Amino acid sequence: MPVITNINDLKRLHKRRTPKMFYDYCESGSWTEQTFRENTSDFDKIRLRQRIAVDMTNRTTASQLIGQDVTMPVALAPVGLTGMQRADGEIKAARAAEKFGVPYTLSTMSICSIEDVAEHTTAPFWFQLYVMRDEEYVDAIIERAKRAGCSAMVLTLDLQILGQRHKDLKNGLTAPPKLTPPVLLDLATKWRWGIEMLQTKRRSFGNIVGHAKGVENMNSLQTWTAEQFDPRLDWEKIRILKKKWGGKLILKGILDAEDAKMAAEVGCDAIIVSNHGGRQLDGALSSIRMLPSIMRAVGDKVEVHLDSGIRSGQDVLKALALGAKGVMIGRAYIHGLGAMGEAGVTSALEVIHKELDITMALCGKRDIKDLDENVLLVPEDFEGRWA
Numbered sequence: 001m002p003v004i005t006n007i008n009d010l011k012r013l014h015k016r017r018t019p020k021m022f023y024d025y026c027e028s029g030s031w032t033e034q035t036f037r038e039n040t041s042d043f044d045k046i047r048l049r050q051r052i053a054v055d056m057t058n059r060t061t062a063s064q065l066i067g068q069d070v071t072m073p074v075a076l077a078p079v080g081l082t083g084m085q086r087a088d089g090e091i092k093a094a095r096a097a098e099k100f101g102v103p104y105t106l107s108t109m110s111i112c113s114i115e116d117v118a119e120h121t122t123a124p125f126w127f128q129l130y131v132m133r134d135e136e137y138v139d140a141i142i143e144r145a146k147r148a149g150c151s152a153m154v155l156t157l158d159l160q161i162l163g164q165r166h167k168d169l170k171n172g173l174t175a176p177p178k179l180t181p182p183v184l185l186d187l188a189t190k191w192r193w194g195i196e197m198l199q200t201k202r203r204s205f206g207n208i209v210g211h212a213k214g215v216e217n218m219n220s221l222q223t224w225t226a227e228q229f230d231p232r233l234d235w236e237k238i239r240i241l242k243k244k245w246g247g248k249l250i251l252k253g254i255l256d257a258e259d260a261k262m263a264a265e266v267g268c269d270a271i272i273v274s275n276h277g278g279r280q281l282d283g284a285l286s287s288i289r290m291l292p293s294i295m296r297a298v299g300d301k302v303e304v305h306l307d308s309g310i311r312s313g314q315d316v317l318k319a320l321a322l323g324a325k326g327v328m329i330g331r332a333y334i335h336g337l338g339a340m341g342e343a344g345v346t347s348a349l350e351v352i353h354k355e356l357d358i359t360m361a362l363c364g365k366r367d368i369k370d371l372d373e374n375v376l377l378v379p380e381d382f383e384g385r386w387a
Ligand SMILES: Cc1cc2nc3c(=O)[nH]c(=O)nc-3n(C[C@H](O)[C@H](O)[C@H](O)COP(=O)(O)O)c2cc1C
Pocket: 025, 026, 027, 039, 077, 078, 079, 080, 107, 108, 109, 128, 156, 252, 274, 275, 276, 277, 278, 279, 307, 308, 309, 310, 328, 329, 330, 331, 332
């Protein structure tokens, strides 16, 4: 077992053990990747205030997200094709989250289906919905999520049109991969991945194939996804979907104070300040930079979560200290999964938890709920002046 001390250790192993096509799918942003890069580099601009002579015993990172008890306020973000990073990836990640006591979010574009994940876990998970043109399909998947006991619906609002990620086009990304000569050459060094993949039956989009009209195989699926994301999604449709779901609702992909106000008006249990990990609008500002303005706009009206760029417990602490009630991690746990399967996801959560706990203590706090801006040193021009 390799010694893992930080998320970067898992990232290195992920790269070594996973086919290039899927590692690149994870580790890329759209176009120039400016937003993708700044999501992490902006966290580094915020510094921490060291405090001393504070009793550090009896610390706790326990909190609540949308009223649900959590070991720490960190949820696993929805990540499409997780089951291609490692065989049965969604089930493995959901199990690790359940054991750790944090929520797992299953993507619409997952390999394991909602029913499959529900069958192999006991804790309720969150279900992420991409809104499709095919209303019958959308209605049916909402019903499936209800039947599976999902405890929240995460409605993603920032991907009605796909941002271009150059590497995916160059690699010819498909699930499962087409066995071209370069892919076969790559797979020769990724034998662990290949053996596990041969042993599972889950190698296609489990929530779609066999559920959407006319999608029985991979060829029709590709046409279907290209045509199906609904570019007409608007606030009225969001209201209708909220009604259809009827349970806890989280709106994901909000990066602007005006949109945050609209989300609060529509009514939801939480919003996620997010730029989709820099995979959609390249040139948008980082989530952490946009957080203060969104907190000022709706911080007293709705629970605010944040994702995009979190790679450590220190990043989690910075987001919480700026007012977020919780965060989501995407790549940080996918690196763990690609590196070591379920144990790797657990390892990612442990790393982040330990960093969060120790940082909190060294900033002079014992309870995560007491974190506020006083533990931070934020550059005066952090938010920037944009006309
Ligand atoms: C490989 C990959 C696939 C993703 N797929 C989805 C998805 O299916 N649905 C969704 O709402 N967000 C998706 N996201 C965005 C994540 O939910 C999350 O917003 C993002 O990963 C956060 O940034 P981080 O990776 O820097 O933590 C994906 C992100 C990555 C990296």
